[in-house]
Amino acid sequence: MYLEEIIGDIKLESDRLECKAFLNRDDILGWLKSIAGFANASGGDFYIGVEDKTNKLIGFDRKAADNERNYFNNRVNEHLTPRPEMKISFIRYEVHEKERFILKVSIEESNIKPVILKYKNIPSIFMRRDGFTNGATYEEIIEMSIKSKNTQYDILTSDIKYNSTKISDLKAFYKKNNNGKDLKEKALRSIGFFNEEGYLSNGAVLFLDDYEGKKTEVQCSVFSGIHKGSDRVVTINRFNGNIVLTINYIMDFVSQRMNHGMTKLEDSRVNVDSYPARALFEGVINAVAHRDYYLDGTQIQVDMFKDRLEISSPGGFYRGEKLGKTYDLSGIISKRRNELISGILVACNVMEAAGTGFDKIMEEYAVVDEAHKPYIYSKSDHFTLVLPDLTYEKGIEDDTSPIISFVPVPSGTEQDKKVLAFCYFKAHKVSEIAQHLGISDSTYFRTKVLNNLEKHGYLEKSKISRAAFYKTNRDMVNIE
Secondary structure, eight states, X not given: OBHHHHSTTOOTTOTTEEEESSOOTTOHHHHHHHHHHHHHTTOEEEEESBXXXXXXXXXXXXXXXXXXXXXXXXXXXXXXXXXXXXXXXXXXXXXXXXXXXEEEEEEOOOXXXXXXXXXXXXXXXXXXXTTEEEEOOHHHHHHHHHHOSSOOGGGSEEEEEOOGGGOHHHHHHHHHHTTTOOOOHHHHHHTTSBOTTOXXXXXXXXXXXXXXXXXXXXXXXXXXSSOTTTSOEEEEEEEOOOHHHHHHHHHHHHHXXXXXXXXXXXXXEEEEESSOHHHHHHHHHHHHHTOOTTOTTOOXXXXXXXXXXXXXXXXXXXXXXXXXXXXXXXXXXXXXXXXXXXXXXXXXXXXXXXXXXXXXXXHHTTTSOGGGOOEEEEOSSEEEEEEEOTTOTTOSOOOOOOOEEEOOOTTOOTTHHHHHHHTSSSOEXXXXXXXXXXXXXXXXXIIIIIIHHHHTTSEEEEEETTEEEEEEOTTTEEEO
């Protein structure tokens, strides 16, 4: 028998249909991604006990069908976040006067997107299209977030009741940053910390004194040189606790390990810290506030090098522009990913009610030279703030040119490899690149070499004032 014999008005060629003879226990990713893909698209029907491609009925006896349903439910609950809306039903038929069952799973388009599949601690996002399920593209992920009816993780309601004795860390943080004032319960209710029934939002749970989950995990590292690839790791510390403790931990980690010394600012030498306190604090607050808390198995990454500090937060800029690298921090437009968490930080007087706070970072670095300018780069899965070490007089530097490999550039030149190696660890001006190559800064060099590398995605271009800087796109070039 075939599926079309027992199901009326079925569209076998539909993009909203998939069949499996059984749930493969050795390859659960193979069928779980279909469920996630349907939920992230427009929904669909998933039949279990039906042979793929032929739609021949395999079926189960009553007990095996029930076991298959329970296994399906358990794996979905374990690996998909949030759980998609779906209905599971048994369809009975007879073969040689014996009853058999297939399972029909009707998956609705999720109101909360993207639905994330976490398998072996690796989060992935899938999309159903053209009858197949594949990894979602960057543009599809952005579109899912925009169209989602309730996409923000932190404003969803948890199953934990509000208890005023469980937020002592938050109360102390509020008091410290509000001239000794006490945090009022009315203020918490007004920003959605808990609902009318007293249940906390997901974001509020992350502020509880006893929170020790992985959503707030941080990894802080110190490297002996200027890059991770070949330099000795001095320290790696991991921490997870509530958001207030996370902020304090990062601040203490960096403050205890950064240098204090003399540097030249404008025409005089002054005492400075490696990283201005206000700039450091703004960087940490932004990493926490704009983190994508849907992405399990990730962490805020704080990496200290001899010439800079990098603070990376999971998730690209939420509904913001797609950035490669930019020194124009004040020109960045990014909307809040976490309204509740941001609202709490605003109430605690550590975050601006409007904007990202990057203006304050720019102010702290206003009088430094170009080699000490902070910058940000953003990709689909993370964004990184880079603060140059003000006590390191050379600024952000590249003391070596790595050995690299890459797919040949269309209409490429013999200078391509030298340029990409020189710009791999640090952005350089055109004049610096030409000097490194021992050639003149000519129109031919800019057009045939630099512009061609940028055109094909091998170089990323940014500007400080009128000067153009080029940095190698590491997605296109590998270190051997």
